Amino acid sequence: MSWGKGLSAQVLFVLALLVPVQVRAQQATLTLISAPATLSTPTAADYNAGFVAEPTGITFLVALSGGGNTARTTIVSIRSTATTMGGAKPIGDLQWRRADLGTWNSVTTNNVVVQTVTPFRRNDPPWSNTIFFRALLSWTADPPGSYSAPLVVTLTVTTP
Numbered sequence: 001m002s003w004g005k006g007l008s009a010q011v012l013f014v015l016a017l018l019v020p021v022q023v024r025a026q027q028a029t030l031t032l033i034s035a036p037a038t039l040s041t042p043t044a045a046d047y048n049a050g051f052v053a054e055p056t057g058i059t060f061l062v063a064l065s066g067g068g069n070t071a072r073t074t075i076v077s078i079r080s081t082a083t084t085m086g087g088a089k090p091i092g093d094l095q096w097r098r099a100d101l102g103t104w105n106s107v108t109t110n111n112v113v114v115q116t117v118t119p120f121r122r123n124d125p126p127w128s129n130t131i132f133f134r135a136l137l138s139w140t141a142d143p144p145g146s147y148s149a150p151l152v153v154t155l156t157v158t159t160p
Contacts, residue, residue: 026122028074030155033059037151045136046137053134057099062117062155063126071119075156077087077111078131085135085147092150097131111154 004160039054046052062074076101081090092106105112138160 003090010096011080015126026070026072026148027065028072028155028157029063029065030059030076030153031061031063032153033061037121037131038120039133039135042135042137043144047142050138051095051134051136055131058153058154060114061128062120064120064157065121065123067122069122070159071121073116073118073158074120074127075116075158076114076129077154077156078107078114079111079152079154080107080109081150081152083109087143087145087147089142091099091149093136095134096131098128099132104134107149107151114153 013136034056035058037054037056037058040054060076062076064072064074071144078096080094083091085091085094091109094107095104098109099105114131115129120127131153
């Protein structure tokens with residue numbers, strides 16, 4: 001009788017060694033392509049139109065790897081770390097929009113959601129989109145000069 005009990009413990013131990021167990025934390029990756037965004041020097045036509053646009057945009061790619069295949073919510077947000085683009089030009093004069101949407105949004109110093117994908121699992125293919133930019137122009141308020149806007153693109157991953 002003790003032979004049978006000892007054998008089954010040995011068999012379980014051998015089976016435990018044969019079945020690989022992999023425990024890894026899930027990793028989220030946000031990749032930015034074509035960054036930084038650069039606006040061209042405005043022309044008279046741009047001033048007349050009221051803006052100068054950056055036609056290429058910044059593409060972002062979100063991927064999950066490792067860990068379990070638990071459903072996640074992935075959120076890409078954007079903000080600036082400055083209140084101006086230099087001089088008195090407010091950061092809100094820099095606008096962004098997603099490639100798949102036509103609505104322009106002013107950049108702020110608070111995180112603003114660009115896109116949310118849920119549920120998103122490790123086995124799902126990565127998702128991406130492009131953010132386009134434009135700067136509002138005024139003949140009277142925007143003298144020629146060099147402007148810059150430090151932008152932060154953030155990926156937040158939560159469990160729904």
